[in-house]
Amino acid sequence: MSVKIEKLSDGINENLFAFVKYNEIEAQRGGYSNYSYWKSTFKVFSQNKAAILFLIIMVVLLIFTVIQPYLPNQKSPTEISIDPQTNMQLRNHPPDKEFIFGTNSIGQDLWARIWSGTRTSLFIGLLVGLWEAILGIIIGALWGYVRQLDRIITEIYNVLDNIPTTIILILLTYIMRPSIGTMIFAMCMTGWLSMARFVRNQIVIIRDREYNLASRCLGTPTGRIITRNLLPYLVSVIMLRLALAIPAAIGSEVFLTYIGLGLPVSIPSLGNLINEGRAVMMVKQLRYQLIFPAIVLSLITISFYIIGNVFADAADPRNHV
Amino acid sequence: MNKILSVDDLVIKFKLRGRILTALRGVSLEIFEGETLAIVGESGSGKSVLAKSFMGLLDNNGWIDSGSILYDRKDIAKYKNEKEWLTIRGKEIAMVFQEPMTSLNPLKTIGKQVEEAVELHQGLRGNDAKNEVITILENVGISNPQSRYSQYPHEFSGGMRQRVVIAIAIACKPKILICDEPTTALDVTIQAQFIKLLKELKNKYNLTIIYITHDLGVVANIADKIAVMYAGDIVEIGKCEEVFYNGQHPYTWALLSSLPQLGIKGQPLYSIKGTPPNLFYDIKGDAFAPRNEHALKIDFVERPPYFDVSPTHKARTWLLDQRAPKLEPPQSIRLLRKEWEAK
Amino acid sequence: MDREILLEVKNLKVEFGAKKNKFTAVDGVSFHIYKGETFGLVGESGSGKTTIGRAIVRINEISDGEIIFKGKKISGKIDPQLDKEITRQIQMIFQDPIASLNERSKVDYIVSEGLYNIKNYKSEEERKQKVAKSLMDVGLLPEFASRFPHEFSGGQRQRIGVARALIMEPELIIADEPISALDVSIRAQVLNLLSELQREKGLTYLFIAHDLSVVRFITDRVAVIHKGKIVELADTQEIFKNPLHPYTKALLSSIPLPDPKRERKKKLIEYNSNIHDYSIDKPKWVEIRHGHYIFGNEIEIEKWKKGLK
Numbered sequence: 001m002s003v004k005i006e007k008l009s010d011g012i013n014e015n016l017f018a019f020v021k022y023n024e025i026e027a028q029r030g031g032y033s034n035y036s037y038w039k040s041t042f043k044v045f046s047q048n049k050a051a052i053l054f055l056i057i058m059v060v061l062l063i064f065t066v067i068q069p070y071l072p073n074q075k076s077p078t079e080i081s082i083d084p085q086t087n088m089q090l091r092n093h094p095p096d097k098e099f100i101f102g103t104n105s106i107g108q109d110l111w112a113r114i115w116s117g118t119r120t121s122l123f124i125g126l127l128v129g130l131w132e133a134i135l136g137i138i139i140g141a142l143w144g145y146v147r148q149l150d151r152i153i154t155e156i157y158n159v160l161d162n163i164p165t166t167i168i169l170i171l172l173t174y175i176m177r178p179s180i181g182t183m184i185f186a187m188c189m190t191g192w193l194s195m196a197r198f199v200r201n202q203i204v205i206i207r208d209r210e211y212n213l214a215s216r217c218l219g220t221p222t223g224r225i226i227t228r229n230l231l232p233y234l235v236s237v238i239m240l241r242l243a244l245a246i247p248a249a250i251g252s253e254v255f256l257t258y259i260g261l262g263l264p265v266s267i268p269s270l271g272n273l274i275n276e277g278r279a280v281m282m283v284k285q286l287r288y289q290l291i292f293p294a295i296v297l298s299l300i301t302i303s304f305y306i307i308g309n310v311f312a313d314a315a316d317p318r319n320h321v
Numbered sequence: 322m323n324k325i326l327s328v329d330d331l332v333i334k335f336k337l338r339g340r341i342l343t344a345l346r347g348v349s350l351e352i353f354e355g356e357t358l359a360i361v362g363e364s365g366s367g368k369s370v371l372a373k374s375f376m377g378l379l380d381n382n383g384w385i386d387s388g389s390i391l392y393d394r395k396d397i398a399k400y401k402n403e404k405e406w407l408t409i410r411g412k413e414i415a416m417v418f419q420e421p422m423t424s425l426n427p428l429k430t431i432g433k434q435v436e437e438a439v440e441l442h443q444g445l446r447g448n449d450a451k452n453e454v455i456t457i458l459e460n461v462g463i464s465n466p467q468s469r470y471s472q473y474p475h476e477f478s479g480g481m482r483q484r485v486v487i488a489i490a491i492a493c494k495p496k497i498l499i500c501d502e503p504t505t506a507l508d509v510t511i512q513a514q515f516i517k518l519l520k521e522l523k524n525k526y527n528l529t530i531i532y533i534t535h536d537l538g539v540v541a542n543i544a545d546k547i548a549v550m551y552a553g554d555i556v557e558i559g560k561c562e563e564v565f566y567n568g569q570h571p572y573t574w575a576l577l578s579s580l581p582q583l584g585i586k587g588q589p590l591y592s593i594k595g596t597p598p599n600l601f602y603d604i605k606g607d608a609f610a611p612r613n614e615h616a617l618k619i620d621f622v623e624r625p626p627y628f629d630v631s632p633t634h635k636a637r638t639w640l641l642d643q644r645a646p647k648l649e650p651p652q653s654i655r656l657l658r659k660e661w662e663a664k
Numbered sequence: 665m666d667r668e669i670l671l672e673v674k675n676l677k678v679e680f681g682a683k684k685n686k687f688t689a690v691d692g693v694s695f696h697i698y699k700g701e702t703f704g705l706v707g708e709s710g711s712g713k714t715t716i717g718r719a720i721v722r723i724n725e726i727s728d729g730e731i732i733f734k735g736k737k738i739s740g741k742i743d744p745q746l747d748k749e750i751t752r753q754i755q756m757i758f759q760d761p762i763a764s765l766n767e768r769s770k771v772d773y774i775v776s777e778g779l780y781n782i783k784n785y786k787s788e789e790e791r792k793q794k795v796a797k798s799l800m801d802v803g804l805l806p807e808f809a810s811r812f813p814h815e816f817s818g819g820q821r822q823r824i825g826v827a828r829a830l831i832m833e834p835e836l837i838i839a840d841e842p843i844s845a846l847d848v849s850i851r852a853q854v855l856n857l858l859s860e861l862q863r864e865k866g867l868t869y870l871f872i873a874h875d876l877s878v879v880r881f882i883t884d885r886v887a888v889i890h891k892g893k894i895v896e897l898a899d900t901q902e903i904f905k906n907p908l909h910p911y912t913k914a915l916l917s918s919i920p921l922p923d924p925k926r927e928r929k930k931k932l933i934e935y936n937s938n939i940h941d942y943s944i945d946k947p948k949w950v951e952i953r954h955g956h957y958i959f960g961n962e963i964e965i966e967k968w969k970k971g972l973k
Contacts, residue, residue, distance in 0.1 A: 014644055016623075017619055017645045017646065018618050019615055037812065210758045211763060214764050215766075217723070217756045218751070218755075218778035219782070220780075228766065228768075228773070229768075232766075363849045363850070479709070508708040509915070510914060510935070512920070514932065516920075535847045536920070537922060538848065541921060541924045542927040562925075576848065579850075580848060581855065581878045581880070581881040581882075582877045582920070584852075584855075586880070586881055586882075586900075589856045590852040590855055590856055590881065592853040592855075597817070661923075
């Protein structure tokens, strides 16, 4: 047997050629990473600078819309300002120190109106989004996992889904008085459908995986299989849908108001403001009345979209290491 | 025999979420024309990474850090773009993966898929191409090639699909055929037939085969040379008989004696405890040491060099050092060795 | 020599699909498992072996026949009390160590999932102790309870799967190819663990596999199944000494030998079901020798009888 020694460092001596007692526990322990799901999710999320930026924007926006009326020197969103010199309404006053965003065509402060409108729209969006998530997930989960319910819910879904959403919304706002409540009710009626279907499809994909069979063998009740085995796997996709549902609800509000079926003009909302702005869009000097609310709306939509996307990626354990 | 591929001190790293993983820690290897090399190791040992690096198929987050891969006097480790790789891929080196459906197009008949390769690499057209396809299908053991020509992949069983994949690979007339765990997803009966087929094809088409597997048991029939990999390193390499009957590295012993074929009913089977090391960290000494029941102190201190056992056989273990105490291999290996010496 | 029969499967038939494209996965399978033994069920993929295992734990519905556990019928409609009892007493170990553990739960929950269902612990303290004991029984450290499955290697994950089944204190464990998805290097760990647990706890196994080399090592009796029908059943030693059915012979010859010289000389037998001529002479399930059953027609049986050693 020929021995070829390539290179040896000086520290090697005869003593090292002795057996070491084998430590089974140490051999077992290898490769521990102290993993925590939410910690890793947060870590991956925080590595994305754009997402952090938009998260900050979002939080600041949310806080500001809530505290804005309590700040000093704020005008009421519905108060009509009067020009002390002419005693006339201060119409279409361009932005200056007093009116940061200017006034609208009847002399209301656009700055106050935008924050009040954002408040209304965000409130609608959050409530509708939350409702969609809760009902959509519950129905979707039962629909996907409980085989006996599959036929019935599918039939109900087919019937409901064949009625165009716009018609339902228009009918409801027509029957009931236009108000925030009506608006929320109308959107809650239809919004959950697509969420439920989405959750169902996701669940059908994973319901027959072996770990679910294992739970069935252990006699785990359906409710716990759904909450412990299925939904945690869907966190990332559901969060994305949810993040998109909120701007979508705001979008419908804007749309309904735009076609004249939404909130009364007396309640400022982003929809109302954009509608008012659109009316004066063709006059160059007055275009600020459309631009300011549009910027706020875009900020909200883009923030939710980006935060939702990045969070969905971060919540997917395949992206954790 | 001519050297067809030689790998020298190859280091491959991957970047995962900001951390660097060393998948290959200086692998050197020579493959001669017409031989079958089996690369054996458990998952994560880097055996697939090594094979993929021959074809420029490393994932985007991986790179060749240092070392060279010489093929036909060209250093293909330096290849950067797809255009360069296309001069090698398929044409010179072809690959068969574990899951046949990943390499088949479900929407095309298998005849067409083989024919595309025939047209592209052999320059045949029309009837000539079709005849060649039929011959190849016949050679890979697909009965009724005339009628199966126009069938789709889903009409084939797992074992048959794998034969189609081989047919496509062979249609490219490659010099080297890499099989990456080709039978892991298949039944033992299909596996045995597949290996038999591979041997036939090797002679018929004058192939050099690199067979990657985690099961040392399956390569006894097909391998001329065996490289045992552990934690991104070849720990032992030698002729098939040398590795089976005269293995030197404790890891080779462990792989062999944990095979149920060698077990005796009623007695516990030898098993390797613990888990392979985390390749995100630097490995000190012999990577196998923490799991080795007979580790030496030095195994935790210094990485062992290769010790030559014979001109064709070397192993990276301090046990071969003159200063090391004598250690008998486990019983099942001794039995195997005795049987061999008796013959 | 009267041994207690733990599980009996009689004329089991399982069909999938609706009327038009009905597919019979298991066709008239009968066997019984003695208490304390390891019974092997060997066949290729698509032979129906997994379906049988799943029919016993009632994941797959059966179309005909019955399954009897400790003298009670457990197939078809049964009362909830018995259902609960059976759920505890028959446990399953799955093939894929990655797919069979819930990635989003900690090992603590995975192992105690069954305990939550049968509530056989008095306090949170006791539950934790049971989890720790179960983990130690399968050779894992109790501290692993706070980790997630993906931090473990395949062999460790499979042992978590065993711990989850063990904590229910079952009598029968159905091991559905528990090692075929593992690297060869860690298969031994799981095999040893299963034998060790059997010795300590007197468990009974139904061991499903496609590889006879594993079966030889671990089982006491083996049934060879081909396309939904059992073709041969005997003591493991007997079947390795006297393989009679051509399919059994094919399976045996396909075991890879870790010995280059012998492996290269070995003759590979391929099985083709066309060699049986069952057009006139119908095949029957015959006990050809004590405890050695085989599926064949009269001519075949005569021929096989001569070949017995």
